Amino acid sequence: MSIQKYSVNQYTIQTLLTWITSGEIAIPEIQRPFVWSSTQVRDLIDSLYNGFPVGYLIAWRNPNVKLKDGTQSTGKRVLIDGQQRITALMAALLGYEVIDDEYRRVKMTIAFNPEEDRFEVLNPAIKKDNAWISNIADIVRSDARLFSIAKDFSTNNQNFTQEAIFEKLERLKSLVNNHIGLIELNSNLDIQTVTEIFIRINSRGKVLSQADFAMSKIAADEQYGGNELRKCIDYFCHLAVAPEFYQSIKERDTTFAQTEYFQRMQWLKNENDDIYDPNYTDMLRVSFISEFKRGRLEDLVALLSGRNFITRTFEEEIAIASFDKLKAGIMKYMSETNFKRFVMIIRSAGFIDSSMIRSQNALNFAYTLYLTLIGLKENPNVIESLVRRWYVLSVLTGRYSSSPESTMDYDIRNIDSLGANRHLDNIMEAELGDAFWNAGLPQQMNTSVASSPYFKVYLAAQVKMNDKGFLSRDITVRDLIAHRGDVHHLFPKNYLKKRGLNRARYNQIANYVMMQSEINIAIKDRAPSEYFSELVERVSSGTAAYGAITDPAEMEENFRMHCIPDGMKDKDIEHYDDFLEERRMLMAKKIKKYFLSL
Structure with a gap:
């Protein structure tokens, strides 16, 4: 019944x-x-x-x-x-x-x-x-x-x-x-039942989340300062996206402007980096996991309510301690030093533009790991390496793409008990073995989605290795990404379209390179067998073609940077599928070398 x-x-x-x-x-x-x-x-x-x-x-x-x-x-x-x-x-x-x-x-x-x-x-x-x-x-x-x-x-x-x-x-x-x-x-x-009811409710067509419930709970408990804490989270996230909003808060919310929260976030007024623009869910999740060593936000609602998980009663001491703990986590999250150093670490891994960030959950847990290691007073060099590797591993494996809360809860508990290094080694041994690099990753790169996380990691590898643009002597991949350069096709798009290939076939990521537009225009719709043959011939004679490279050794190095298979001067439409397969393997090897260098 x-x-x-x-x-x-x-x-x-x-x-x-x-x-x-x-x-x-x-x-x-x-x-x-x-x-x-x-x-x-x-x-x-x-x-x-x-x-x-x-x-x-x-x-x-x-x-x-x-x-x-x-x-x-x-x-x-x-x-x-x-x-x-x-x-x-x-x-x-x-x-x-x-x-x-x-x-x-x-x-x-x-x-x-x-x-x-x-x-x-x-x-x-x-x-x-x-x-x-x-x-x-x-x-x-x-x-x-x-x-x-x-x-x-x-x-x-x-x-x-x-x-x-x-x-x-x-x-x-x-x-x-x-x-x-x-x-x-x-x-x-119990909290779990109320949470389930809450997240099933639709508000203006949008399903409410556990973060919404947690935020409502925070704001409702004014006796513990929840209303100011809730406002702090909202304001920080808004300022991260719109720094010009700072003056509006200062003038229109004079009471909040006197709080320590506002003092802690005021550095955002001059901040325009958009690598990590968190929303309230991101901020709440990172602060909670790093401080409480739990991954499920329904646990936060329970703790803020004073839940004693052992006796199953509600006690004021637990509620007070939980609000204090969450406040401490929020303050650490907002710290200019912490936030900027974390973003610097992500940039140092080659992710220099917001367009390269494909998993907010991966970014969130990387920041969680950073704050955790800072709290343990870990060596700065160790922190940087661990955070870089963890972030890239998370993106490559889609670690937080499904059931993120359960996975984050599992990870933070193992980091807390085993240490980050050992837990990361265990994950790498289980998920990044030879089968992943030699078969799994190349197979995952069989996609036409330019926003694919695997392609973004490949570009990050090129940035990290300071690669030049395809056939460029001086312009780097970093330059092209920073200035919103486009990806172009090694087998030109129109060349493939004229031969009956559809979008999913000609837009394969293994057919993409970062290339200056003027070089792409010069190549036109010619088959690789044509333009590579001309390129090799002219560079061999010391003359530039489709770019400024005039030295054969420099040209070969450029091919290597971009994982160009051998024999491109002999390839046309019937070689296209073999070319894609071979280049995926080369791209996977480059990503592996990049990951192990982090």
């Missing part, structure tokens, strides 16, 4: 608003950008005015926490679905300011036309029009003097009697007596 995990109750809007103002129900999104448009707020009010249903809200009452004196603290209701509707009601009916997508505090005022029973977002024209009541919040508040308002309105609108407008105002004021359904999840549900 199934056990119902929730109750369904109907509450008046007034009751919900009272809970909000008293702190009985926590609105974790109040410090985040309000995603509804003003017209959506207007439509919500119109639906309530006309008695239309507006959907259910879902809340979870936090588990009772055992306090130091032995008493129990009754948990707040945490709103986990319906935050936009509640925030809209707060803005329209209570006059609360909301945060827009530029993190500015704005008023969202709804006006009412009694004659037409119509609501509109307040604008200058409506504000000057006597037929409109400019702000419905003035009507619904408890101390509103409806007789006085009705008298003034009827004086300015001769077609309305004082009695008629009073009836309209009473109907508007009674809007707060309408009911909204609230689904309340049982407080005795």
Whole structure:
């Protein structure tokens, strides 16, 4: 027999608003950008005015926490679905300011036309029009003097009697007596069940994640500073993408600007490196895993709730310690020294442009590893090598592409018990043996996707080895990537298209090289047998062709850098498949040499 995990109750809007103002129900999104448009707020009010249903809200009452004196603290209701509707009601009916997508505090005022029973977002024209009541919040508040308002309105609108407008105002004021359904999840549900329910809820078509739940939990616990910590995470991630936002925070959120959080992140105001632009999930995940040595964010929600995993009770000491620990992790994450040095390590592995980053989870765990090793006071040279190798291994093997939380949890626990070096060696022995380099990797490179992680690692290897562009004497692969150079085809695209090959065939990554556009233009649509023959002949006589190289030894070295198979001057369409297979093998060998050098 199934056990119902929730109750369904109907509450008046007034009751919900009272809970909000008293702190009985926590609105974790109040410090985040309000995603509804003003017209959506207007439509919500119109639906309530006309008695239309507006959907259910879902809340979870936090588990009772055992306090130091032995008493129990009754948990707040945490709103986990319906935050936009509640925030809209707060803005329209209570006059609360909301945060827009530029993190500015704005008023969202709804006006009412009694004659037409119509609501509109307040604008200058409506504000000057006597037929409109400019702000419905003035009507619904408890101390509103409806007789006085009705008298003034009827004086300015001769077609309305004082009695008629009073009836309209009473109907508007009674809007707060309408009911909204609230689904309340049982407080005795375990964290895993609540998390599962939470992430199954769709919000505006987007499935909510465990990180969303954790962020809501953080913001809901104001007594432990969660609201400021939540704001800190949001602001840091926004600043990482838009440094110009710094001044806006400083001027518009003066209270937060005085906190240690803001001091720790202010270096971002002059930072434009986009190799690692984290979102709140990334920041929360790295901080949690590195500090708590656990990989599942549902465990973070449990710990912040005061969960004792042994006794299965909730204790205030654990909640306090967990918030303190998370705060420490966030501060380490935001450290200018830590963040910049980590990015420098990733760049030193050859990943010099954000276009080369194909796995945010791999990047996240590499930073987790960095922070962990820093905490252990490991030798800086060892840290750099371990982080580089771990990141590249993660990308090559797709280590965090499926079930990332489980894998991260497994890795951090083994790093904690065995040490990073030994755990990495164990993974390399299991996953990067000869079979991977000689068969697995070449097979994975049988793809036409230019954004393939294997191709990005190959390019990183070329950057790391300071390779020149194909047939270039002075321009490096690093230069071409940094200046948004394009990849071009060794077997020209149009040459292959004219012979009936489709996109998946001619765009194989084994057919790609980083090449200057002018060299590509000079080659045109000629078969390799033609342009390689001319290239070899002219360079052998000391004359440049398709580039500035005039020395045969330099030309051969350039071929080696780009894993060009032997005998290209004899290859045409019937050799294309053999060429691809041979070049994949050469590219895999280059990647192996690169990886072992890290």
